Amino acid sequence: MSKISLDRINELKEILKNRGYKLTPQRRAIINGIIDSVGTHLTAEELYDVVKKKCPEIGLATIYRTLQLLEDTGIVCKLDFDDGCSRYELANDNEKHQHHHLICSKCGKVIEVEGDLLGELEKLIEQKYNFDIQDHSLKFYGICEECRKK
Structure with a gap:
């Protein structure tokens, strides 16, 4: 955009x-x-x-x-x-929640993950702990495709 x-x-x-x-x-x-x-x-x-x-x-x-x-x-x-x-x-x-991010530990590149992948887990946590989740944030750390090719 x-x-x-x-x-x-x-x-x-x-x-x-x-x-x-x-x-x-x-x-x-x-x-x-x-x-x-x-x-x-x-x-x-x-x-x-x-x-x-x-x-x-x-x-x-x-x-x-x-x-x-x-x-x-x-x-x-x-x-x-x-x-x-x-x-x-x-x-x-x-978006109901913040979207998730992939963070490259080598170059620092940040990639946005499309979609909320934690819907089912969130429901289980809410039920088990009687907890109303308002938001969550998830970050994955690893090596991006470009850095792996080097």
């Missing part, structure tokens, strides 16, 4: 408006940067490099503040891949 759809912009405007915020040009540029980089799981600094190309006046502090706001409003998800960096991606309203 290279551009944010008009419907999605309006949806994001509504989310922010309902929380008392505006979709400023800087916030729009940051959201567009996340969407333009879909699947890459950018750090705040990497996102800053992307956004700075189209919005040169933006500062890194604005990126951090906006990411926190977007996370608080549920527009983006903050991810931790145990590499010392927080990474961000646009939240997907169609």
Whole structure:
């Protein structure tokens, strides 16, 4: 996805408006940067490099503040891949849970796993422990195809 759809912009405007915020040009540029980089799981600094190309006046502090706001409003998800960096991606309203990730221990590549593979396990855990699961996160660590070929 290279551009944010008009419907999605309006949806994001509504989310922010309902929380008392505006979709400023800087916030729009940051959201567009996340969407333009879909699947890459950018750090705040990497996102800053992307956004700075189209919005040169933006500062890194604005990126951090906006990411926190977007996370608080549920527009983006903050991810931790145990590499010392927080990474961000646009939240997907169609997913009940965060999707799963494969992380290469050699090159650091992150691959998104399609579909929630833990539905049955989740039901068993909820029944056995009388526990209402709200979300889960699953990360697999290993060696990606490219690194295995080397």
